[in-house]
Amino acid sequence: MNYPNGLKKKTTTMQTTPVTHKNRGMNLEDELNQSNEYYREIDKAYIYKKPTPIKITKVDYPSRDKAVIKEAFFTVPSTTDYNGLYKGYYIDFEAKESKSTTAFALSNIHPHQIKHLQNIEKHNGISFLIVRFTTLNETYLLTTQKFSVFLNNSERKSIPIEFFRENAYLIKDGYNPRVDYLKIVDELIGGRK
């Protein structure tokens, strides 16, 4: 049996029922991690999720080589969640899920993350948002350029779904990788050459 990207089935337990996010029980982060792992396995791209930033305030050393963090706090991330390397390009993006069926609230993205995405674009990296509308089961890649167009032309506190449908790239569900966003990145790279 051949899979969409021409690769042979690797495990014998792969599901053959239609792909929906509900029956897979994976969220966008899980699927992106799986996709990035797949990209690494086939030596295509080296993109990782950054560890969650925390501030450690108390550490115990029950033995010489062992440390147990006893108190720590989540801190506001200064950058985006994902970055890495693809075809010589620096890739940087933030990924978010929304339950809304009408719009993506801008409160999901910190202002300094927006600034970061814009800095990356300015310095010839490739940066974007991946937004999944979970209820609609629609996942979009929105380039920083289009995102900035929206921000510069609207006072709204959320981006309507119509804006995504007209200005972002729909990422189709896949088997492996589940979120094949590099297919879209290929188009972005093509547009630069």
Added chain:
Amino acid sequence: MNYPNGLKKKTTTMQTTPVTHKNRGMNLEDELNQSNEYYREIDKAYIYKKPTPIKITKVDYPSRDKAVIKEAFFTVPSTTDYNGLYKGYYIDFEAKESKSTTAFALSNIHPHQIKHLQNIEKHNGISFLIVRFTTLNETYLLTTQKFSVFLNNSERKSIPIEFFRENAYLIKDGYNPRVDYLKIVDELIGGRK
């Protein structure tokens, strides 16, 4: 007063005594963080240290919006500590200090980090090690290419200081940035064109 890079003094408390690491009380990590912050301030490069990877096993929620991590463990990093974007290039490196005056122990670098550095190089990113011999007060940038040459030609479990002196780039101490490693990266980029 003009500083080495032609920039004017920004604060009035900048030290004028000779720069040594002892009297500054900063370690390599602090100095790299300061340097990267400086690079961002002048819109030169966007390179960050990744958060320390940890596995969180217990979280308390004393109130609705507040989370306190009550138990977590340090985990082995899958990649390097620093990555980012400079002049359109993906930059990736690991930084280590050594007290030795004779050699840098390879046990400081995990095998999968070496593999990661090599993958980056293969995919046209720029990757390297920054190693500071604290007792000697010598800081080197060793490219992954030269690092691999050593690994392929030696059974030793440490890299002798002589190898650094002959094959790596010495990074001179500076005021701002303190570790101006991008000056060396400029040479690496020049060599690629």
